Amino acid sequence: MAFSKYLSALRRARSLAASEGGVLPAATKAVRLFRSSGLRGIKQALSARDTATAAAAAAAAAAAAASRGNRPKDNDDFAFEIPFARPAERDERRACAIIHAFYPELCGEMRGYLANVPGRLDLYISTTSEEKLQEITAAFAGYDKGSVEVRVFENRGRDIAPKLYGFADVYDRYDLALSLHTKKSPHGGTPLADWRHYLYEHLLGSPQIVASIFELLKHDRVGMVFPQHLFYLRPILGWGANFASCRALLRKMGVEIHEGIYLEFPTGSMFWCRTDALRTLRDLNLRFGDFDDEAGQIDGTLAHAVERAFLYAVEASGYQWAKVALRDRYPLPDTLIPVNAPADLPPGLKRVHRPLLSGRP
Known part of the structure; x- marks a missing residue:
């Protein structure tokens, strides 16, 4: 006793x-x-x-x-293998890149990747000071694939606020948009040192890769294409401290989510998309003052919540999404779906796209 x-x-x-x-x-x-x-x-x-x-x-x-999120097992999480065997040539859709260049010293590297986009690509670049604007202007001097416009915004909302709201007037002029930024991840040490290159390679690694993504964005209401997650990140993907703020954000769009909902989002917030697939998010008309003061946060800000809201907003707009991966950059080859002909896309999409919202495509 x-x-x-x-x-x-x-x-x-x-x-x-x-x-x-x-x-x-x-x-x-x-x-x-x-x-x-x-x-x-x-x-x-x-x-x-x-x-x-x-x-x-x-x-x-x-x-x-809620923090962990409902995620598939690694071996059940599929992506299209890029490049496709014979990607179609680019069609007449207008395309732009919306870029946040907080680190202008990386613009030279980025410009090399942007050269892989077939055809015209206008650039809209945001940064946080006049001094950085001068560096960026010099880095893109002589760019001959389209126009270049650089805007200075206050340092709030990371790449998210400038991308969606600083360039809100740009989207309706284009059919497709590339979301890109000069990413560094100093908080992640060696494991995340290659994250930027991993994302750039998947989105812009060759003309054939870009042509493959353009072909995906032409197929069956695919509204967003983004890289399969960096493998190191897979065990820690989750809502973190962002579920409540993400749910509140989505409610403003008329979208309801619950704690057990399947979680998917473009980690790193870089992707190609159809511009109208982001309309519900853009129509929130958030202002820079709505975003958190910058203090080096690694989670829990409005920008992190918006990142996790992307795909729910895409589906709420009636679109699907797809992930892509390079065979030599992802260690689970059995989860990669090759595309040898256009007929491979419909059955592949049924495996890659897991609907997040009930009653949606």
């Missing part, structure tokens, strides 16, 4: 320590309670905590589930 009481007390002490942020804060609180109310105060505090344990545990489990 004494031993069971000891175990019960130990469990309760551990619970208190965990809830108070560690042993020292818990001990400090216990001393304060003892001085003010004696042993009875400590017992009452523990009793009240025990009463709330079940509800707190249920809430914590729900929050953990």
Whole structure:
């Protein structure tokens, strides 16, 4: 009997320590309670905590589930292999690139990739200072694939605010848009050092890759094409601290999501899309002041919520989405679907596109 009481007390002490942020804060609180109310105060505090344990545990489990998100197993997550065997030539659709260049020193590298786009590609580039504007203008001097326009915005909303709202007037002039930015991931160390190149290679790695993506965006209401996730990121993909703000954002579009909904989004927020597939997001008319002050956050901002809202907005607009991957850059070859002829696209899309919203395509 004494031993069971000891175990019960130990469990309760551990619970208190965990809830108070560690042993020292818990001990400090216990001393304060003892001085003010004696042993009875400590017992009452523990009793009240025990009463709330079940509800707190249920809430914590729900929050953990929402944070992780509903994701497929690695071997069940498919993408189209690029480039296609014989991609079609580019059609007459107008295309632009909307680029956020926070790090103008990377513009030379980016310009090399943009040269792989067949045909005309107008550039709309945002940055955060006049000094950076001068660097960017110099980096794209002599660009001959289309027009170049650089705009300076305040440093809020990362690439998301400039892309959707700083260039809100641009989308209706084009059929297709490329979302790109000068990505660095200093918080990720060596594992994320190659993330930018991984995304650039999948979106712009060769003229054949771009032609393959253009062909996908011509097929059966595909509204967005983005790279399969960098494999290192797969175990940590989730809602993080963004579920509530993403749900609130989507509700403004008339879209409802719940904690168990299937989670998918373009990690890194780089993609090709049909411009009208983003209309529901753009019509929110958010302002730069709606976005968080920049403080080096790695999660939990409005920009992170918008990133996770992209595909739900695409589906709410009546479109599907597709992921693509290079065989030599992704370690699960059995999940890559080759396209040797246009007839391979419809059955492939049924495996690649997992509908996020019930009742949608």
